[in-house]
Amino acid sequence: MFFRQILELARQQRKRVKVVGGGHSPSDIACTDGFMIHMGKLNRVLKVDKEQLQVKVEAGILLSQLNLELDKHGMALANLGAVSEVSAAGVIGTGTHNTGIEHGILPTQVVALSLLVASGEVLECSGAERPELFRAARLHLGALGVVLDVTFQCVPRFRLREIAFPASLTQVLDELEEHLRRSRFFRFLWFPHTDRVRVIYQDPTAQPPKSSSSWFWDYAVGYHLLEFLLWISSFFPGLVVWINRLFFRLLFSSRSENVDRSHRIFNYECRFRQHVQDWAIPM
Template identity: 75%
Template sequence: MVTPPPPWAAVPIPNHYFRGEMSPNTPPEPPLAQLEAITSCTICSPLLCVSVLTQVHGQGGFKFQNWAKTYGSSPELYFQPTSVEEIREILDMARQRNKRVKVVGGGHSPSDIACTDDFMIQMGKMNKVLKVDKEKQQVTVEGGIFLSDLNVELSKHGLALANLGAVSEVAAAGVIGTGTHNTGIKHGILPTQVVGLSLLTASGDILECSESINADIFQAARLHLGCLGVVLTVTFQCVPQFHLHEVTFPSTLTEVLNHLDDHLKRSQYFRFLWFPHSENVTVIYQDPTNKPPSSSANWFWDYAVGYYLLEFLLWISTFVPSLVCWINRFFFWLLFSSRVENINVSYKIFNYECRFKQHVQDWAIPIEKTKEALLELKAALENNPKMVAHYPVEVRFARADEIWLSPCFQRDSCYMNIIMYRPYGKNVPRLNYWLTYEGIMKKYGGRPHWAKAHSCTRKDFEKMYPAFPKFCSVRDKLDPTGMFLNTYLEKVFY
């Protein structure tokens, strides 16, 4: 019996990639298409060495959709493997039938990076913690484990990841594959915490990778875009478990930009939220503490006002766009104009609930260009009253690294995330805002977040990434036929 798909994916969707509104037509319950293949195979790896018979089942008629309901596809066959042997069989089938393969995790990427009309592999059943090395403070996990589950398991061993993104309902293999980040100039993007991984290639080989084993492949695979193979395991470098003290307080854009270096030095995990069409800013400091947990959470303000009322007003603004300026200022005054403090275990502070479906863009620019770029975006909005922007513009920071396709490759970076919400699922005009923002980011040497929608092509990436040819060379070697490509990746590599 085939396990039903996860609830976030069971949504009607056209049989092709789409952007914008969902099709209102709900198709009849699709028939179950099942492929079975039985074969004897031997897997040779320090981690896995078995010889077994495998049986693989693929579900037809499945509709994939990302969390924000902005992108989706209808894979010919959808798989939820439980072992490496089953994944190998799926790749064998794909090779024999000349099909492409995409691996998905939590489906949170706000782009079509995970979409395919061929074979889709959902890794949710390969979600075990394989090894915890307390002496080295390292953990090895299967690629399908969600960080939300890993966080809980690590806490049982007195460990934690040093940094996390806003969402933890994401798979370990996926979170490194797209270069997920948080903030903190002393901290890199999440893939910098990876010290080892294993990869099943298109040919069926299993490669163990680290800085000392298959080093070139390791540098590529730490941010792999899902195009090098199937990530089977990931080993993370951890730190002792810690609490964070979060302090949020109001400020102005002028103050923050004029004293940016001071803020970066003052807090280990510093970020700020700018409210477009105003000078209003919320500063957020997060720093380790020995104090016990405490919370200022309030359902009325967090949900009744911060979600339900806001969504209703944003929906009204789709008919009267000029209201957006007022909404941004009103909600800053209502929810962000006073000092607030919270203390909790680190991952509960790093993570926050993304309540709204949304369109987002997120580019990394050299940190020294932060002030110029943000002021230019502010001026562009002021000079074009018909172009409106939802709050916030979230500004975060990350340390330079040597990962080939990292937006922070060889430079300390500022990530500038813009957002347009979809109240009650309704799309809002954003094209002018999007193009203006992209133009400014490119002007200041920006590199787009790999998980998020952008208009860049191979020509752009060749200019942005000095190591782009190295990555392409590794990809050509590991996947010469393009088994792991899709429409999104074709724009990147062709």
């Protein structure tokens, strides 16, 4: 196996090996003066088990590819993050999550995986085989070895209905437990320098597809004009206050509704390069 040769060469030269997935993050965390393995061409679907609703894939497959393959077989991942241009091994190794009080992070959907460790041995891991290593490898952070393949537990294909509406930050925080009970996948987006939030409910539905998107408002105003104004605000930071207030009023002060396949609702288009931190805050 080519990977074993890389590991052996790294040992001889006393260098580290880093594995990278989809390269979605703009950070330089994957950069190294050692060896880098890009998994982009290990992207096949290896096995689809329709009875168990499980799929085994090579570690480098992007979830965007996997979503389409599962759709053909009447299956879907039960939960997804905001983007799918990320690899199967990367999405579990970084603890990618969505939202909803009843749902675990994406690694909780993994039922088995294969791990190539520094000695060159391939270890098969699952809840029954090497369970302690399996639990660690599902959130591996790139520290345990090279993940070669991943088996996901799936669910039957489903649609989601997304309802979004404006509210105040005070109101949402005061009624947080009620919101969490009311929607399977609840989240809210707060706009700094305002008391306004965008509340988003996503729930399974049998309704036909429906879209309230508009190219003019979503792209001409919500992307191109907003990006231009934010660029100006990098020279005049005080403008951010007024930009946030204006764009909430223009784009997010009314109710909207969309219905589509689950992966199309879970994912949303990140039009700007984003610098993101995740914080866990007691409810």
